[in-house]
Amino acid sequence: MKLFLITVKSVSHSSSPVQTVIMTAMMHLLLLILLGIAAGTDLEEKKGPFENTVLEVLEGTPVPFAIYQFQVGDPDVNSFRLSGEGKDDVRMSKDGWLYLENPLDWSREDNYIIKVEALANDKVVDGPIYVTINVLDVNNNAPFFNQSSYAAMVRENSPAGVPFTRVFALDRDDPTTPNADLRYSLVSQIPNMNHVPLFQIDPNTGEISTTEEGEHEARQSPGKDPDYTLIVRVQDLAGASETALTGNTRVHIVVQENLWVSPGPIHVVENWKTSYPQVIAKVQSNEPNAVYSIVQKERQLKFPFMITENGEIMLTEELDREDKDMYTLVVFAKDNHDKEVDPPMEIYVVVDDVNDNEPKCEEEESVFEVQEDEPSGSLVGQLLVHDDDKEGTLNSQLSYEIMFQFPATENTFLIDGTNGKIQALRSLRRKEQPTYSLDVRVSDSDFSTICKVVIKVIDVNNEMPLFEMTDYGSYTLAEDTPVGHTVLTINATDADDPDSGSSIIEFHISAGDDDKVFTVETDGKGIGHVVIAKPLDFESSTIYKLKIDARNPEPLMKGLEYGSESTAYVSVFITDIDEVPEFSLDVLDATVPENTTKGSVLLTVDAKDPEGKEIGFKLEGDSKDWLEIDADTGEIKTKQKLDREILESFEVTVTAFEKGEMSAERVVHVRLLDVNDNYPRLVETQGFICVGKPKPVVIKAVDPDSDPYSQPFTFALATNNNKKSPNWNLRQIDGTLTL
Ligand SMILES: *[C@@H]1O[C@H](CO)[C@@H](O)[C@H](O)[C@H]1NC(C)=O
Ligand SMILES: *[C@@H]1O[C@H](CO)[C@@H](O)[C@H](O)[C@H]1NC(C)=O
Numbered sequence: 194m195k196l197f198l199i200t201v202k203s204v205s206h207s208s209s210p211v212q213t214v215i216m217t218a219m220m221h222l223l224l225l226i227l228l229g230i231a232a233g234t235d236l237e238e239k240k241g242p243f244e245n246t247v248l249e250v251l252e253g254t255p256v257p258f259a260i261y262q263f264q265v266g267d268p269d270v271n272s273f274r275l276s277g278e279g280k281d282d283v284r285m286s287k288d289g290w291l292y293l294e295n296p297l298d299w300s301r302e303d304n305y306i307i308k309v310e311a312l313a314n315d316k317v318v319d320g321p322i323y324v325t326i327n328v329l330d331v332n333n334n335a336p337f338f339n340q341s342s343y344a345a346m347v348r349e350n351s352p353a354g355v356p357f358t359r360v361f362a363l364d365r366d367d368p369t370t371p372n373a374d375l376r377y378s379l380v381s382q383i384p385n386m387n388h389v390p391l392f393q394i395d396p397n398t399g400e401i402s403t404t405e406e407g408e409h410e411a412r413q414s415p416g417k418d419p420d421y422t423l424i425v426r427v428q429d430l431a432g433a434s435e436t437a438l439t440g441n442t443r444v445h446i447v448v449q450e451n452l453w454v455s456p457g458p459i460h461v462v463e464n465w466k467t468s469y470p471q472v473i474a475k476v477q478s479n480e481p482n483a484v485y486s487i488v489q490k491e492r493q494l495k496f497p498f499m500i501t502e503n504g505e506i507m508l509t510e511e512l513d514r515e516d517k518d519m520y521t522l523v524v525f526a527k528d529n530h531d532k533e534v535d536p537p538m539e540i541y542v543v544v545d546d547v548n549d550n551e552p553k554c555e556e557e558e559s560v561f562e563v564q565e566d567e568p569s570g571s572l573v574g575q576l577l578v579h580d581d582d583k584e585g586t587l588n589s590q591l592s593y594e595i596m597f598q599f600p601a602t603e604n605t606f607l608i609d610g611t612n613g614k615i616q617a618l619r620s621l622r623r624k625e626q627p628t629y630s631l632d633v634r635v636s637d638s639d640f641s642t643i644c645k646v647v648i649k650v651i652d653v654n655n656e657m658p659l660f661e662m663t664d665y666g667s668y669t670l671a672e673d674t675p676v677g678h679t680v681l682t683i684n685a686t687d688a689d690d691p692d693s694g695s696s697i698i699e700f701h702i703s704a705g706d707d708d709k710v711f712t713v714e715t716d717g718k719g720i721g722h723v724v725i726a727k728p729l730d731f732e733s734s735t736i737y738k739l740k741i742d743a744r745n746p747e748p749l750m751k752g753l754e755y756g757s758e759s760t761a762y763v764s765v766f767i768t769d770i771d772e773v774p775e776f777s778l779d780v781l782d783a784t785v786p787e788n789t790t791k792g793s794v795l796l797t798v799d800a801k802d803p804e805g806k807e808i809g810f811k812l813e814g815d816s817k818d819w820l821e822i823d824a825d826t827g828e829i830k831t832k833q834k835l836d837r838e839i840l841e842s843f844e845v846t847v848t849a850f851e852k853g854e855m856s857a858e859r860v861v862h863v864r865l866l867d868v869n870d871n872y873p874r875l876v877e878t879q880g881f882i883c884v885g886k887p888k889p890v891v892i893k894a895v896d897p898d899s900d901p902y903s904q905p906f907t908f909a910l911a912t913n914n915n916k917k918s919p920n921w922n923l924r925q926i927d928g929t930l931t932l
């Protein structure tokens with residue numbers, strides 16, 4: 194089927210002149226078929242039942258053109274009636290072919306709705322149906338600009354990329370299709386001196402702005418008008434097709450002088466004596482009626498500037514460069530509605546230095562040390578001096594000169610006149626002179642100051658500490674020798690110069706005393722006292738073999754090392770002392786209820802003998818004979834009934850004794866807690882009431898227990914059978930009562 198169609202298609206091309214022939218009905222149908230095939234459409238797809246149908250037709254399609262064949266069921270149908278818009282451009286053949294008689298135009302009308310009725314001998318037998326014909330746009334309209342030329346104005350230094358004008362093109366094709374999708378481009382720029390584009394166009398919007406080069410290069414050319422002409426092109430099909438249609442226009446651009454230019458950087462000399470406020474610059478907006486304002490860019494309190502109505506920037510007071518060396522002002526130009534008419538402009542104000550600061554010595558007296566025997570030219574130190582005036586200018590460029598030296602020996606020191614470095618001109622000897630004082634004059638171009646320098650010649654640590662003897666023998670200490678006791682005195686000497694770190698002697702116990710039981714006290718001059726730092730304990734250690742090193746805090750001269758003469762030994766023997774038993778607790782307290790059952794244990798004391806001997810306990814001071822102690826276990830028990838009302842708290846002494854001789858004591862504090870073990874008792878058991886002249890009697894009660902087991906009491910009259918007495922009455926008054 195397909196093959197067949199392709200064959201016919203080639204026929205249709207060669208037979209195209211036939212289209213112009215006036216047609217008979219038969220011819221007509223043949224043509225319809227051929228044209229349908231020519232359009233590349235399968236005839237089967239162009240058929241359908243007689244019902245509402247939506248069809249599409251390209252605009253400008255050559256006619257006649259077969260659109261669609263409706264298949265009517267009724268064989269009697271012999272004509273159709275068309276009505277509605279567009280019915281004049283289409284026809285319906287007897288056999289149901291809808292065909293186009295006049296070309297359609299999308300821009301005239303993009304859709305038609307035609308009512309169709311099927312007739313048999315002029316009578317409607319089917320329908321009406323509604324046939325919608327959508328006209329499809331073809332790109333047959335070129336875009337065009339809405340002005341044949343445009344005129345624009347741009348300021349010099351107009352920022353790149355910010356549009357100053359635009360062009361606008363239209364296309365009559367369907368805007369929903371690429372046929373009306375427009376792109377703008379620049380064809381040329383006249384003049385184009387250096388072949389650098391000064392302008393650019395936004396391809397989508399047609400907005401024209403300066404390029405980076407244009408921002409700087411687009412210049413006014415006085416006397417010539419216009420300054421630049423741009424040829425602008427617009428293309429449809431998104432500018433991306435060779436078949437795109439094109440329109441052109443011109444844009445004439447006049448460049449105007451930009452008045453809104455920064456006058457900065459503005460230089461103001463510090464400490465300027467003039468009348469304030471003082472005009473230092475002027476700005477001018479491109480908008481003649483602009484309102485100016487000025488702010489400081491940094492957040493700082495001090496802002497000694499203001500701006501006048503006509504754009505004059507004024508300084509309100511003297512400036513100090515050492516306080517702040519640059520200000521950044523931001524100037525705004527706005528209209529009366531607070532809208533910016535020019536972009537905010539930054540202006541720098543540079544404070545120029547004047548030499549108003551003298552050099553300052555960083556130290557009141559700079560002290561340098563130099564080792565003796567260093568070669569000539571060795572560096573002693575660098576004198577540090579500061580000048581607040583601007584760095585890198587003559588105002589802060591300092592020169593150094595030694596004015597005075599004590600003692601005044603020739604050719605001893607040299608100072609570098611530019612940087613203050615001091616060198617020794619010869620090897621120095623401490624014996625010859627241990628310190629030198631210098632006065633150095635430091636000057637800038639206007640001021641000078643004197644800085645004091647002290648140079649100390651320091652000893653080389655070429656001697657090490659030597660013990661008078663390296664074996665101090667042995668010492669015996671009783672175990673109970675107190676902390677702080679001096680065991681022995683050791684003695685070392687150092688031949689380096691006294692008063693220098695090279696001759697100070699420190700002693701370190703470097704072995705034999707891991708628990709740091711001993712320490713060496715010294716004043717650094719060679720005598721050391723070996724003292725007890727922690728309690729001795731025969732039971733943990735009986736002998737210490739101390740190794741003691743004598744050392745300088747300063748490092749030894751290169752190549753020198755501490756030898757055996759700098760180390761001494763001493764042995765310390767500890768002798769055992771029969772020590773008293775030790776209680777496990779120092780404070781012994783017991784608090785028990787007074788009704789504790791006889792024989793119960795109040796407390797168990799615990800003690801040990803350091804020598805491990807057997808311990809016994811005894812108890813003394815028990816005045817009431819209430820307690821007893823188990824001599825072996827240390828259990829303290831009650832042996833009587835206790836009574837808080839007799840004795841509320843008491844102390845007894847427990848002694849732990851070795852079953853030889855030594856003993857130790859501890860006091861045991863016992864406190865009894867109250868229980869309600871006493872009845873209240875009436876203070877008086879008799880009272881008299883005179884019948885002739887009755888007076889109330891106050892009855893009082895007491896209870897030896899303490900709160901809450903005593904007052905308040907409740908009282909009642911003892912009666913027979915709990916009957917209330919007819920004659921007597923009781924009234925409560927807090928533990929007392931009336932009759
Ligand atoms: C061209 O179109 C633009 C954008 O719609 C419009 O602002 C301008 O006034 C038009 N120019 C003319 C001459 O119609
Ligand atoms: C220390 O030892 C040295 C050298 O044996 C001696 O001359 C000096 O008198 C001793 N000093 C003391 C305080 O014992």
Ligand SMILES: *[C@@H]1O[C@H](CO)[C@@H](O)[C@H](O)[C@H]1NC(C)=O
Nearest residue numbers: 786787788789790868869870
């Ligand atoms: C001691 O007295 C309290 C309060 O009266 C009671 O609860 C406790 O049982 C008594 N204890 C003994 C051993 O009698």
